[in-house]
Amino acid sequence: MGKGKPFLEVLASAIHEDFRFPFLELFAFFYALGTFVFASFTVGLSSQITTNEAIAYSVTNSLIGGSLIVFILLILKNVAYGLGNELEKGIIQTYFSYPLRRRGILTAKLLSAIGVSLLLFLGIQISALYILAPDIVFPNLGTVILTYAANLSYPLLISAIMLLLTLKLRRGGMGLVVGIVLYVAINIASGIAFFVAVSTKSPLAFQILSVISPTYALQYHYGGLSGISDIFSVPWVPTLSEALLYTGASYVIVASLFVLAYVYFSRRLNL
Amino acid sequence: MSLIVAEGLSKRYGNVVAVDNLNLSLEEGSVTGLIGPNGAGKTTTIKMILGLLKPDRGVVKVFGQDPWDNTAIRSMVGVVYEKAFFPAHQKTLEYLRRVCRIFGVPESRAMEVLEVVNLQEASDREIRALSAGMLQKFAIAHALVHSPKLIVADEMTANLDPQARSELLEVVLRLNKDEKVAFLLSSHILPELSMVCDSVAIINRGKVWAFGKLTDLYEKYAVGIIRISTDSSYALEAEIRKKLSYVKESDSDIRGISVRVVEGKEDDLYEDVLKLAKNIKAKILGIETGSASLQELYRMAITAKESE
Numbered sequence: 119m120g121k122g123k124p125f126l127e128v129l130a131s132a133i134h135e136d137f138r139f140p141f142l143e144l145f146a147f148f149y150a151l152g153t154f155v156f157a158s159f160t161v162g163l164s165s166q167i168t169t170n171e172a173i174a175y176s177v178t179n180s181l182i183g184g185s186l187i188v189f190i191l192l193i194l195k196n197v198a199y200g201l202g203n204e205l206e207k208g209i210i211q212t213y214f215s216y217p218l219r220r221r222g223i224l225t226a227k228l229l230s231a232i233g234v235s236l237l238l239f240l241g242i243q244i245s246a247l248y249i250l251a252p253d254i255v256f257p258n259l260g261t262v263i264l265t266y267a268a269n270l271s272y273p274l275l276i277s278a279i280m281l282l283l284t285l286k287l288r289r290g291g292m293g294l295v296v297g298i299v300l301y302v303a304i305n306i307a308s309g310i311a312f313f314v315a316v317s318t319k320s321p322l323a324f325q326i327l328s329v330i331s332p333t334y335a336l337q338y339h340y341g342g343l344s345g346i347s348d349i350f351s352v353p354w355v356p357t358l359s360e361a362l363l364y365t366g367a368s369y370v371i372v373a374s375l376f377v378l379a380y381v382y383f384s385r386r387l388n389l
Numbered sequence: 390m391s392l393i394v395a396e397g398l399s400k401r402y403g404n405v406v407a408v409d410n411l412n413l414s415l416e417e418g419s420v421t422g423l424i425g426p427n428g429a430g431k432t433t434t435i436k437m438i439l440g441l442l443k444p445d446r447g448v449v450k451v452f453g454q455d456p457w458d459n460t461a462i463r464s465m466v467g468v469v470y471e472k473a474f475f476p477a478h479q480k481t482l483e484y485l486r487r488v489c490r491i492f493g494v495p496e497s498r499a500m501e502v503l504e505v506v507n508l509q510e511a512s513d514r515e516i517r518a519l520s521a522g523m524l525q526k527f528a529i530a531h532a533l534v535h536s537p538k539l540i541v542a543d544e545m546t547a548n549l550d551p552q553a554r555s556e557l558l559e560v561v562l563r564l565n566k567d568e569k570v571a572f573l574l575s576s577h578i579l580p581e582l583s584m585v586c587d588s589v590a591i592i593n594r595g596k597v598w599a600f601g602k603l604t605d606l607y608e609k610y611a612v613g614i615i616r617i618s619t620d621s622s623y624a625l626e627a628e629i630r631k632k633l634s635y636v637k638e639s640d641s642d643i644r645g646i647s648v649r650v651v652e653g654k655e656d657d658l659y660e661d662v663l664k665l666a667k668n669i670k671a672k673i674l675g676i677e678t679g680s681a682s683l684q685e686l687y688r689m690a691i692t693a694k695e696s697e
Contacts, residue, residue: 124491131487135476208474212531214441215468216491217460384458389441 124218125226132230135204136196145192149238152184153246172340174258177251178265179337181243186269189239193277194297196231201281202290211389220384228376232277240266264365265336271368272331276300278375285382288389304331321354325364328356330371332364390417392539392571393438397447399595400433407433409595410447415539415573415588420565422582423575424687425592431575432471434592435543438573439468451539464492467532469542473524477517481508481527484516485534492535502530505560507553521548529557533564539571540564546581554581561585583683591690599690603683610638610690611681615655617662618645621671628665633658638696640688645674647685 137145204210204227213223247255247262255262279300280293287293304327311323311334328335338354339361356364393415400408408430415421423431436442437449440456449455451462475484485499503509506526511519519527525548532540546554562585564570576582582589583603590600599606619625626641635654640647650658659676666673681689 123493127487127491131476131479131484135478138478208470208472209476211441211470212473212475214439215463215466215532216488217463218491219460220458386443388443389436 124216125222128213128216128218128223129226129229132227133234136200136230137234141195145188145235146238146242148188148191149185149242152186152188153181153242156184170254171258171261174254174261175265175336175340177254178247178262179269181246181250182266182269185239185243186273189235189270190273190276190297190301192235192238193232193273194280194294196235197277197280198284198290198294198297200231200290201227202284202288202293205284205389206289208389214389220387221380224380224383228281232274236270264362267369268333268336268361268365271365271372272304272333274372275330275368275375278372278379281379282375282382285379285387308334315353319353324354328364329367332361332368335361335364391415391450392417393449393451393573395434395438395447395449398434398437398444398449399446400430400437400442400444406595408437408444411592411595411597413590413597413600415571417538418565418569418571419588420561420572420574420586421588421590422586423573423590423592424577424579424582424683427577429592430595431592432543433595435541435573435575439466439541464535465538467535467537467540469525469528469532469540469545471544471547473528473531475516475524475527475531478515480513480515481519482512485530488531488534494535498534502533503527505533506530507556522550522553525549526553526557529560536568537570539573541573543575544577545574546576546578554578558585579683579687589683589686591687593691593694598694603686606686606690607681610693611649611686613649613652613655613678614681614685614689615648615650615658615676615678616645617648617676618674619666619671620674621666621669622646624669625662625666625671628669629662632665633661638689638692640685640692647681647689649689 201210210223214220216223218226243266276297280290280297283296284290284293307327308331311327314323315321324334324338335356339356339358341355391414393413395411395413398408398411398413399406411430411434413434423434425431433442437444438451438456440451440459440462443457451459452465454462456462479487482499482503485502486496489496489498500509500512503512506529508523508526508530511523511527516524516527525545529542529545532542546557549557558581561572561574565572565585572585574582574586586603588600588602589606591598599610601609617625622641622643622645626639626646629636629639629646629648633650635651635657636648637651638649648658655678662676663673665671
């Protein structure tokens with residue numbers, strides 16, 4: 119018997135549970151709402167920015183804003199609540215009676231919980247970009263991809279941490295709380311980093327923050343936030359290479375945490 | 390051939406020793422009962438056999454292989470947990486068809502196994518809408534989908550009504566007789582186990598206290614049991630233990646006392662028990678010898694081990 123079929127069936131079962139009516143419909147609606155209605159093209163970049171790349175970054179970033187919250191909510195629901203519930207109730211034990219390796223089961227669960235959410239997010243975003251700003255975006259595809267990569271890094275970091283916590287505790291409650299706290303904390307931390315950077319004239323706080331959320335490096339590469347950056351002088355203008363490096367580093371951290379989760383699930387998880 | 394071999398299995402949860410140097414084997418085609426009080430280590434043992442828990446020490450082999458993350462074993466073993474959980478929002482038949490596809494068996498098998506457990510009328514119902522008893526039956530149907538050679542069941546009949554229990558025991562007997570399916574069944578309901586098991590492992594405090602063919606265990610622990618029915622069983626048993634040195638083992642419950650005595654002392658026991666009862670003003674309702682139940686075998690084996 120091939121290994122493909124058990125994997126696909128467990129994946130189908132996981133998608134059936136994670137996106138049962140009305141979750142898929144509801145979240146798709148919120149994604150569309152976040153993308154098309156709450157995208158704010160007025161809150162963009164500093165007035166100093168005029169290059170095509172910066173404009174492409176600004177447009178993409180504006181589109182991402184509202185939908186990213188929906189993406190994080192969906193991940194919170196699927197990883198902490200969904201997987202946590204299945205571990206707590208024993209559905210994962212049931213999956214362990216099927217001829218599929220543990221890593222296959224986790225992959226199926228993660229593809230459903232995060233992969234499908236990401237597909238939904240990107241599907242609606244790409245459609246929006248194609249409809250709203252094809253002339254700006256498509257000539258600057260590299261910038262657009264980098265903007266998505268930088269913006270998605272932190273939500274993926276949150277999901278990796280939630281996953282580890284959920285697996286360790288075999289329930290999702292704590293993972294859910296930590297996920298919400300981390301999401302709120304990054305905004306507070308960026309505020310603190312801004313004032314530390316302005317008052318000490320040192321970019322160190324932003325550099326540290328950019329390792330876990332490289333969107334800040336990209337933001338300051340393209341000139342910082344409009345309004346605030348025009349008033350306060352932030353002593354940091356990272357180059358594109360630096361922004362890429364921060365993005366890469368953040369994904370190394372995310373990947374390491376997911377690998378850790380796989381190792382734990384495959385070799386250590388006692389049920 | 391041994392389907393399950395456990396040697397020196399040990400598992401701790403913090404400071405609590407759940408399983409301590411446990412040895413067990415299960416032969417092809419046998420129905421083995423795992424009996425013991427709550428917290429004896431039955432579920433932990435079963436989880437180690439199923440590869441859900443890693444033993445701290447010792448080795449467990451199922452079909453000659455390590456069960457941890459072993460897909461080959463999963464194709465040969467059916468599992469019924471004490472509390473059965475499945476993806477709740479899927480329909481019973483629909484989910485079993487999925488399980489058929491997972492194991493690569495024809496989808497028609499899904500309805501067959503629902504019929505085996507008499508659940509065909511719930512084929513269109515969502516799993517979350519099943520009662521506890523129906524869910525347990527569904528779990529058994531789920532375990533039968535791939536026609537396993539071995540079924541491991543932890544408290545399989547715990548949530549079932551008497552009618553459903555006897556139906557399931559018939560299923561166990563039929564599968565064992567016709568398809569040579571071996572069973573490892575843990576249960577608190579000993580009369581049930583005595584109906585289907587040919588071997589029994591008595592587990593207490595994480596160790597196997599007695600293990601073997603039921604006939605051998607009866608021979609060893611339960612031959613010559615004398616039952617004393619009385620209205621003061623606990624007080625009278627205390628007197629018997631204190632004053633009658635030829636009593637090898639004794640055990641009591643609210644209805645009476647079961648004792649085994651040194652060979653040839655049976656007649657002395659009748660006289661002495663009547664005297665002791667008179668002293669403590671206990672009423673003797675009857676004294677009889679006979680074949681022991683599994684319940685008595687279990688208790689006598691525990692008593693015998695504790696007095697060692």
